[in-house]
Amino acid sequence: EVQLVESGGGLVQPGGSLRLSCATSGFTFSRYSMNWVRQAPGKGLEWVSYIIGSGSTIYYADSVKGRFTISRDNAGNSLYLQMNSLRAEDTAVYYCARCLEDVRALLYWGQGTLVTVSS
Amino acid sequence: DIVMTQSPDSLAVSLGERATINCKSSQSVLYSSNNKNYLAWYQQKPGQPPKLLIYGASSRESGVPDRFRGSGSGTDFTLTITSLQAEDVAVYYCQQYYSAPYSFGQGTKLEIK
Numbered sequence: 001e002v003q004l005v006e007s008g009g010g011l012v013q014p015g016g017s018l019r020l021s022c023a024t025s026g027f028t029f030s031r032y033s034m035n036w037v038r039q040a041p042g043k044g045l046e047w048v049s050y051i052i053g054s055g056s057t058i059y060y061a062d063s064v065k066g067r068f069t070i071s072r073d074n075a076g077n078s079l080y081l082q083m084n085s086l087r088a089e090d091t092a093v094y095y096c097a098r099c100l101e102d103v104r105a106l107l108y109w110g111q112g113t114l115v116t117v118s119s
Numbered sequence: 120d121i122v123m124t125q126s127p128d129s130l131a132v133s134l135g136e137r138a139t140i141n142c143k144s145s146q147s148v149l150y151s152s153n154n155k156n157y158l159a160w161y162q163q164k165p166g167q168p169p170k171l172l173i174y175g176a177s178s179r180e181s182g183v184p185d186r187f188r189g190s191g192s193g194t195d196f197t198l199t200i201t202s203l204q205a206e207d208v209a210v211y212y213c214q215q216y217y218s219a220p221y222s223f224g225q226g227t228k229l230e231i232k
Contacts (some may be wrong), residue, residue: 037169044225045169046223050221060219061220062120097168100171104157104216105174105175107171
């Protein structure tokens with residue numbers, strides 16, 4: 001059974017940093033592209049970042065470029081999102097999501113971790 | 120960047136009736152080399168993560184009931200629920216994965232009339 005479990009969310013002050021983790025199991029992690037998607041309270045989905053299985057290709061939303069860094073540990077089956085210079089508008093539930101094998105649609109999702117940026 | 124626009128923002132349909140949600144992309148998401156549309160549809164119920172329903176504009180993910188149908192090509196797409204069931208109440212999103220950033224539509228809230 002495929003499982004994605006996010007952790008690392010919490011309350012942080014504006015300008016602060018946070019590192020999210022996504023622990024995975026039930027599939028060969030290195031074979032799949034992974035994403036972070038966020039959802040502000042009561043709002044729609046916003047795609048945040050993508051990383052290919054090897055880690056060699058990475059994309060970001062314009063809203064987080066230069067502040068967030070996606071990475072992965074294929075030996076440890078984990079995905080990460082380092083978030084720096086956090087703003088109030090980064091407040092959201094952050095989901096990690098796995099792509100289909102050869103298609104970048106998002107098949108498996110974690111339950112999400114809440115990040116709140118507030119003083 | 121590709122902008123995805125869904126219509127309507129909300130929709131109320133009677134049980135057993137057809138529900139139709141539209142999604143328009145600001146540029147084509149049809150990849151000419153393989154003739155595939157890089158468009159997905161998701162369903163999100165309150166308190167849950169999204170669920171993939173359709174990818175490639177019209178391919179139903181395994182286990183998704185066949186009352187969910189995706190259609191369209193290029194820039195105009197439609198998600199049709201042919202006979203609405205109570206458990207279909209949710210917010211529906213389209214997403215393009217043709218080019219990064221892989222943008223979502225704003226969502227369409229589907230309710231029972």
